[in-house]
Amino acid sequence: MSKPSEQASRISSINNQTLTELLGQMTLDEKIAQLLQLAVPFYEGAEGDGLITGPMESLGISEETVRNSGSVLGMAGAAETINVQRVHLQNNRLGIPLLMMADIVHGFKTIFPVPLAIGCSWDLELAEQSAVIAAKEASVSGVHVTYAPMVDLVRDPRWGRVMESTGEDPYLNSEFGRAFVRGFQGTDLANDMDRVAACVKHFAAYGAAEGGRDYNTVDMSERQLREFYLPAYKAALDEGCEMVMTSFNTVDGIPATGNSNLMRKLLREEWGFDGILISDWGAVKELIAHGIAADESEAAQKAIQAGVDIEMMTSCYAKHLSELVENKEVDVALIDEAVMRILTLKQKLGLFDNPYRAADPEREKEIVFCDAHREAARELAVKSCVLLKNEDVLPLKRNGKIALIGPFAQSGDLLGPWSWTGSKEDVVQLADAMKSKLNSSAELVVAAGCDFETATEAQWVEALAAAEAADVIVLALGEHSDMSGEAGSRANIQLPEVQLELIRKLEELGKPIAVVLFNGRPLDLHGVYDKVDAILEAWFPGSEGGLAVADLLFGDANPSGRLTMSFPFSVGQIPVYYNAFNTGRPQGAPDAQVKYVSQYLDIPNEPLYPFGYGLSYSLFDYSEAQISSDIMTADQSIKIAVKLTNKGEVAGEETVQLYVRDISGEVVRPLKELKDFRKITLQPGESCEVEFELSESQLRYYHSDLKHYSDAGAFVAYVGPNSKVNTELPFKLTK
Structure with missing residues (x-):
């Protein structure tokens, strides 16, 4: 291993030459290794063993390949990132630093509402501020790149990843995409150490997966793609977004990761994007399962020819690109241009000057999850909640007796998916937040009533006793975080049956009922909206969500959120969205027989709650x-x-x-x-x-x-x- 002084000298040498000269010094194997992204456990200096033999053998790569790799997936924490970078630079012949990348989707340690909720705030300034704070916390913890914003247009709430999008409208998604990029990146990545590079995802049209089933086929006309699905990606790139991530789905019959028409012709040639294009997890090798590659070698060939610069968590490039170049099946110029894009971003981030960038364990303690950041998260959570129904129940009075019942009454599961560095233990639970609002003569009685999907007789008895003694009932219901997000597709998007049964039991008491919903998608609210007096859609509201919801329930804040994704009347309508086309036989057509118009016989055409909807006090x-x-x-x-x-x-x-x-x-x-x-x-x-x-x-x-x-x-x-x-x-x- 090199001594620290030798390492510093080598980095200084890189700074005094052009990236082209550096590229010229690299062997073909070193270039190909730069295109490989691996998760934290592969690296020496990481917590745990580092360079785990099993995973390396399963990928068919060598220790030397790992030591020359270009980026790390999912690493965060100042001390660990510094240590991994230090060891890497000691082992890397040319002293090329690693890029540290992670999914900082709606906050780092301070977790903001999920993006769908942020969209419902219609507040671009607060959205940008949330990204500024996320970037500051991530950067001081050693992260250089975030896999955000996700701007996929969404129309099908069965798809679990709708929670990562800001909704069903291309204009609004575009505006939020711009705001997030501004917040993450700022205007000077090299000198503004509190920012990170952004990676817009998932290119393209991932949100249109058939049946709302994750990773599924997408098939649409190019005009539909350009009109509705592409604008938000373009807006993020126009704002200067440094990276693009490929989507898992097909586009016009070809998986995005191997789609030259999409990536080379549209993204690179037509739009002029010259930043890094990264695959999603395993997506290069998945070209085999999709059916456009017979083996890993062909998958590598099609992905590099399509313009994919970084292969995430599979090793098709590492194992096969060298041979493909030798056999003249891949032009080495394709590899050179990919490496140059990676080196260019490292230079933009100032990593050749300071490979540790903003990582600082002491400053990390001061910045991450600080009071100012938590207050900002609370403010955005207040703005993101949507009041769907209110028949003279809310705001609650601060005296009397309130029964708080439901699986979310005393739960820290308010963060939602993609909050991997957040802590449920740090969340102020709804029960505690509500107690802090009451005056001395009031009483809050808390009961679970049920778990998310099951209940015991004892829970029923406890809930009914609490409700019978109360003046008003607040039900805290919804999906646990694993029920939405990636791989969280659901065909039945009603509340779990046990929660609907809880509503039915409590409705029989004839007392006012307000429901607070915690979830990552629009739900079919049958059995809810028709049986209760008030509904507050809180989504997954983040670290300060309990406090924000209590602010709204007691009138310390006035609900102002408006839906950016329609709530269906029934799952049978899906996809249902406001900006649909008319038909030749619309409802109300004067020259058609009553039955022979475009309508359902058993449900209305319209959603239960439309785009833009929300009530206020x-x-x-x-x-x-x-x-x-x-x-x-x-x-x-x-x-x-x-x-x-x-x-x-x-x-x-x-x-x-x-x-x-x-x-x-x-x-x-x-x-x-x-x-x-x-x-x-x-x-x-x-x-x-x-x-x-x-x-x-x-x-x-x-x-x-x-x-x-x-x-x-x-x-x-x-x-x-x-x-x-x-x-x-x-x-x-x-x-």
Whole structure:
């Protein structure tokens, strides 16, 4: 091993030469090793044994390959990352530092609400702040790259990974994608040590997996792909996102990880992306199971030709690229360009100057999970919760007797999936948070009632006794965190039957019932919405979620969240989403027989709760909607305004939403499309005019020739509290 002084000299030498010169010094095997990403246990200096023999043998790679590898998956903790980097540099001939990458999806140690919940805040500033905080905690703990944001457009709540997305709308997903990238990366990765590089995922259309089943087939037209699914990825890249992760699914019959049309032609040539493209876990080798590669060698060939720079957790590149180059089946230039992209990011992050970057065990203790970060998480959790129903139950009174019942009453499982460095033990439980709100004459009686999916007779008895003695019942119900997230697909998206039975038993008492839902997806709420008086959708609200929910239940905060993913009336409607196309026989068609229209015979067409929906303790009134002109031109925008009044008794925040419908397009157009929104805070009795400016560029769409432009013709604008708004403001675009 090299001495520390020799190691420092070698790093200094790298700094004094160009990356091209460094690439020229590398052997083919050293280049190929840079394309390999392995998990923490493979590395010397990691906690535990490091360089575990079994995993290396299972991958068919050598110790030397590991010592020349380019990046680590899932490493965090300042002391450990420093130690692994130090040992690696001692063993690496050219002193090329490792990239430390991890899934910092909605917080590092301070866990924010899951991204679907963050989307429901409609608050881009708080979303960006959450990424700033996550980056700061991750960076001081030794992380260089986060696998976020996930911007997959989602329309099927059976898919467990909807919790990682911000919803069903391409415009809103794009805005949140930009905000997260800004927060993670800042503007100067080399000098801003509190930032990390971002990796947008999963490219592309992972959210459209058939049947909502994870890893499943995706099949759609290119026009549909460009119109709805690609915009958010493009927005993240336009914001400067450094990396892209491939998706597991097929795109036009070809798995994304081996899809040259998607990765080379669209991502790299058309969009001009020259950053790192990384596979998802094992996705290169999975080309075999997909059926486009006969063996690992062919999988390696197709992935490198498609432009995949880093292979995550399989070894097709490490075992076969050298032979493929020797046999002239792969041009070494493809490997060189991949290595150069990896070296370039390492240089952008300043790793050749300081391979340990911001990792600092002492500063880590001060920053990670600090009070300021926890307060920010609480604020965003408050903004993310959505009040779905309220019949004079909420806010709760601080006196009297409250029964808090359910598996989430005293649970730390509020973090949700992809919160791997968060601690359930650090979560303030809902029961404790509610107790802190009560005055001395009040009483909170707590009972589990049931577990998530089972119950004992003793639990039933305890819950009924608590409820019978109470003035009001609060039920804390939902999915445990393993029921959503990756590989968390569910065909039945109702609450588990035992929880529905708990509701039925307590409903018989005839007392007011408020339900708080903790979950990672929109649910089929039959057996809930029709049996209780109030529903607060809390999602998985993060480290400070218990406190945030208590703030809302007792009126210390006013609910302001609005849905960014529709709640289905029934799973049989799925996919159900607001920006759907019309049919030739829509409901209400005047010239069709009643039965022969596009409808279900047994359920409504509409979701139970639509996109943009959410209630408040305030009462907002919309009036005097107006449009500045009924003619728009390519050069002249129009203004749309509405008077908003808070007719309630408490101050509140309203999300005013602007939608547009294109009446006649060259291809069919959605019934409504979100174009803009404003978040407005008003005191009781206060009014203001909310104004939007709408321009021709916002009316463009992809035509049948896949070109993006607008059509002259008739349009309708709608402004209101959610996607069901019906106030019509017609106008025409002339060219």
